[in-house]
Amino acid sequence: MSPMTEDRLCRVLAEVFGVPAEQINEDSSPDTIENWDSASHINMILSLESEFDVKLTPEHAMEMLSVKLIRMILEELGVKDFK
Amino acid sequence: MNAIFDALKPTPASYLKAEREISTGKEGSLRHVRVAVLGTFTTNYLKPYLTVEGARRGLSIDAYFGPFNQMEQETLDESSALYQFDPDVVIVASRLEEMTPDLVNRFLKLSAEEIDALGERSLERLRALLQAVRQKTAATVLLFNFAPPSLLNAGLADAGMVDSQTAVISRLNGSLARVAGSLSGVFVFDLARVITEVGIRRAFDAKLWHMARLPFSVDAQIAIGERLARTIRAAVLPPCKCLAVDLDNTLWGGVVGEDGLGGIALGDECPGNAYKDFQRELLSLRDRGVLLAIASKNNEDDALAVFDKHPDCLLKREHFAATQIHWGDKAESLLAIAQELNLGLDSVAFLDDSPAEREWVRMKMPEVLVLDFPAGPPTFRTIEESGAFDQLVISGEDRERTIFYQRESERSKLQTQSVSLEEFLGDLDITVSIGQVDNDTLPRVAQLVGKTNQFNLTTRRHTEGAISDMLSRGCIALWMRVKDRFGDYGLVGVALAMPLTAKRWEIDTFLLSCRMIGRRAEDALLAVLIRQISARGGEVVEGVYIPTAKNAQVKAFFPARGFRVCGTETDRWEWDLSQGSYLAPDLLKVRFDDESDD
Known part of the structure; x- marks a missing residue:
C-alpha cells in the first residue's frame, strides 16, 4: 500500500471526488481531478471540517485549490496529524 | 449492503462514497423510483443523502435536480427537462426565504394586510405550479412546508405578539396543507418538523448559503434526505398492517x-x-x-x-x-x-x-x-x-379498522352457528352501495389500489394522479361501500375499466379489501361494472388475471363466473353481453348512486 492511502487528507478527497487515493498527490487540483467542481468543492470543505475538526471560512474555501494548499491551510489551523 | 450502512458517517465524503458503492452494487431487489427535485435553493447537494437513505429503505432512487430557482420554467413548459425525465415523484422544495423574503427578513415593517397578501401570493404561485405538474404527469408530488426562520425579526418580543412571525408561518402551513389536499396525489413534506427535530440553530448554515445557495447544514441535509426517503417509500410501497x-x-x-x-x-x-x-x-x-x-x-x-x-x-x-x-x-x-x-x-x-x-x-x-x-x-x-407503518394519508377507514376486526370475530362466531353460507349471508343483512369515483372518494380509492394484495386481479398500482388521468381517458371507475348488521365497513372495493375499442372494454383493476372477502359483494360490484360498460356502448368485457405471490385466491375469478376463455390466452377471459347481462346475487341489497346521468 502506498503511503498516500494512509493520509487522511487524500482519503477524504478520494471519497468526495470518487477517485482512488493512490491517484492523488500534492499537486492534484481541480485541473487534474475531473469531479472536482464547484459543488463537490463545497462537499470537500464540509468533509474536511468534520475530518479535521476545524472551521473553514469562505476565504479558506476559495484558497483551497490544490492538495498542497489545503494541507498548508490545515497546518496553519493547527492540524498536525495527517495519518 | 449492510456493511455500507454500518460504515456510514455523517459527512458528505462518507455519503458520497456510499452512494458510489450502492450504484455499482446494483442490488436487484431494490424498487426503482425516478425522483425529480425542484427548489428555490440548490437542491442537488441532497443527492447522496437521498440515494443512500433510499437504498437503506429498499429504493433505488434515480434523481433529477432542476436548475436552482427555476420552478416555473420547469413545470409550465411541457418540453422541460423535468417532464423528459418522466418522474414517479416530484419534490417541490420551495422556501419562504426565497419566495417572499419580506415575511422572513422584514416582518415588522409589514401591515396585517400586507402579510396576508404576501402569504396568499406564495400559495397562489405554488398552486399554479402544482396544477401544472398535475396536468402533465401522474407523478406523486411532495410539497415542502415552511420551516421556522433561523432568526425572528422581533427577537424576544415575537412570543408576545398575537400575530407573531411564528404564528403567521405556522398558519401559512395550514393553508399550504389545504392547497395540497385539493389536488390529487399531492402531499405535504413536513420540513418544519425535520428542522425542528434537528434544531433550528444546528439546521441552518449561513456560510453554506453564502457560498453555494445551500441553506442547510450537513446534519439537516442528512435529516431531510432520510425523511424524504421515508416519505417516498411510503408513497410507493404499502405499510405493514x-x-x-x-x-x-x-x-x-x-x-x-x-x-x-x-x-x-x-x-x-x-x-x-x-x-x-x-x-x-x-x-x-x-x-x-x-x-x-x-x-x-x-x-x-x-x-x-x-x-x-x-x-x-x-x-x-x-x-x-x-x-x-x-x-x-x-x-x-x-x-x-x-x-x-x-x-x-x-x-x-x-x-x-x-x-x-x-x-x-x-x-x-x-x-x-x-x-x-x-x-x-x-x-x-x-x-x-422504522417506517413500517408510514402512510401519507390516514383515512377514516384506517381509524375504524380495528373496530371492524373486533366485530369480525363476533361474526365468525355467528358463522359457526348458521347452517348454509346463503343463510349466513342472508342473516348478515348486507347492503352494498356503489358509485362513481369522484374527488372525495379518489384518495381512499388510490389507497386501496396501492395496497390491496390478495383480492386483486391485476395488482396494477395506479397513483391518484394516474387514476385521474385514466378518468380523463374515458375510464369507468367505481367504488363500493358495504355494511351489514354489525356495522359499516366503509369503502372496501374498487373497479376500473378502460375502453380498448368502442365495443371492447378491459377490467383494468378489480379489487376488494381483505376484510370483505367471502360476502359475495364482489359479484355486486362486477354486475354494476358490466352494466355501466354496457350503458357506455361496450359489447364485450375482458377480464385479466395477473398472478402475484399474493393473489392466487382470485386466479379462477372470471371463469368461475361464466367468463369464457379469450382465444388462446390463459389469463384473459371475456363476457360477451350478447350472452346476457351479469346479475348480482339476490342475497345482497345493492344501491347504485349514479351521478353520471346529470
Missing part, C-alpha cells in the same frame, strides 16, 4: 411466569412507567388503524391474567386482533396470525426483546419485518422511524 408483539420484557418488565402478576414492572413508577408509556403509544398506533397481535412463549393463563387483572395494564385482550400464546415456534405463530387476519406475511411487523427470537424469525420468515429492539425498555421512536 399488523404489529405482533412479544409480552415479557416487551409489554412489561420481567417475566410474568416467574415474577408473578405483582412482580412484573408495569405502573407509574420507574422502571414500570416506561412500559406503561409504551403501552399507551401502542394504543395510539392502533388508533391509526394498525392491528395489534400477540406472539409470546408463555403459559396462556399467566399471560392473559396480566391483561385481565393488572391495574396498570392499559392494553386489554380486546385490543388484540389475534393472539398466539404457547410454547410453540414463533415463526409459526406469526404465520398463524397472518392467516387469521387474512394478511400477507410482509404486512406483519414483529417486536421482541429476544435477539434469538428476532434472528429465528428473520431466518424462517424473511417476509416479516423484524423491528430493532435496542437494550432497555422498548421505545416507540424505534417503531415509528
